[in-house]
Amino acid sequence: MVDSTIAAASVIAAAIAVGFAGIGPGIGQGNAAGQAVEGIARQPEAEGKIRGTLLLSLAFMESLTIYGLVVALSVLFANPFAG
Amino acid sequence: MYTFLLSKIEVGSHYYINFSESLHLHGETVFVSSLVVFVMSLFLIVSTSNLQRVPSTLQSLGEVVYDLVKSIAITQMGPSYYSQFLPFIATIFLFVLGSNLAGALIPWKFIEISSGELAAPTNDINTTACLAILTSLSYFSAGLKIKGIGFFKRYIKPAPFFLPLNIVEDFSKPLSLNFRLFGNVVADELTVAVICSLVPLIVPLPVMMLGLFASSLQALIFATLAAAYIGEVIE
Numbered sequence: 001m002v003d004s005t006i007a008a009a010s011v012i013a014a015a016i017a018v019g020f021a022g023i024g025p026g027i028g029q030g031n032a033a034g035q036a037v038e039g040i041a042r043q044p045e046a047e048g049k050i051r052g053t054l055l056l057s058l059a060f061m062e063s064l065t066i067y068g069l070v071v072a073l074s075v076l077f078a079n080p081f082a083g
Numbered sequence: 084m085y086t087f088l089l090s091k092i093e094v095g096s097h098y099y100i101n102f103s104e105s106l107h108l109h110g111e112t113v114f115v116s117s118l119v120v121f122v123m124s125l126f127l128i129v130s131t132s133n134l135q136r137v138p139s140t141l142q143s144l145g146e147v148v149y150d151l152v153k154s155i156a157i158t159q160m161g162p163s164y165y166s167q168f169l170p171f172i173a174t175i176f177l178f179v180l181g182s183n184l185a186g187a188l189i190p191w192k193f194i195e196i197s198s199g200e201l202a203a204p205t206n207d208i209n210t211t212a213c214l215a216i217l218t219s220l221s222y223f224s225a226g227l228k229i230k231g232i233g234f235f236k237r238y239i240k241p242a243p244f245f246l247p248l249n250i251v252e253d254f255s256k257p258l259s260l261n262f263r264l265f266g267n268v269v270a271d272e273l274t275v276a277v278i279c280s281l282v283p284l285i286v287p288l289p290v291m292m293l294g295l296f297a298s299s300l301q302a303l304i305f306a307t308l309a310a311a312y313i314g315e316v317i318e
Contacts, residue, residue, distance in 0.1 A: 070262045
């Protein structure tokens with residue numbers, strides 16, 4: 001059976017990993033989306049191009065959060081310390 | 084090794100096909116990815132077999148895919164080198180797109196297997212690791228083929244003390260490609276699974292649509308990044 005201290009610590013670690021990984025990309029995505037809206041408002045005819053670039057860069061920022069999620073998942077489901 | 088079981092969400096359990104003590108296959112991943120390869124090959128063969136000047140529906144679809152992949156390759160690698168690497172980029176794109184859509188569109192839950200569950204092949208970290216390592220190998224070989232021994236000059240590019248940083252980058256590139264694709268696919272499935280366990284009807288549908296969109300975007304991103312990494316070493 002799993003040591004209960006390790007299980008509890010793993011769950012807390014997973015929560016912290018996802019939570020903190022969300023902060024930076026959240027700020028970044030907000031900035032990017034804001035700038036994109038500004039760009040569209042200034043130049044409505046460039047909307048298609050701006051949207052494409054925005055989606056691509058949002059997905060790149062998203063992947064930073066996903067790294068946190070991968071750490072959380074490996075802590076929860078493939079914990080190396082849980083014997 | 085143990086796995087938590089949180090409301091029937093399974094991560095990291097597989098249907099093992101054992102060959103010997105240390106050699107085994109993840110049966111469900113191999114099955115679904117062969118299916119994806121088969122369907123994608125069939126699509127490409129059928130859509131290009133009877134080319135017309137006024138294209139049929141299938142041919143138009145093939146042309147759209149070709150245009151998309153070609154524009155990725157040209158913007159990242161430039162018009163003089165892109166044609167050598169277009170097949171690789173197109174293969175990566177189609178395989179990742181096919182596997183993500185196979186995981187999102189086909190109701191695999193109806194087919195029960197003894198352990199693990201049928202899902203997108205990119206749900207297994209081994210598939211994405213394989214794709215990332217292939218990308219890494221292909222940019223090494225592209226650099227060596229086009230630049231010869233001068234390829235190694237890029238390790239001391241801005242200044243010689245960047246050498247360790249550049250070497251670390253060679254490892255971090257495939258790692259980040261790997262985790263990005265794997266994490267996104269697993270995140271989609273986990274979100275849907277968690278919401279389904281809370282509210283099983285209607286509410287998961289918009290999340291599933293978002294997952295469908297995100298998984299096709301991931302295919303685009305993987306192909307773009309592979310092309311960008313190759314373009315970086317040959318420029």
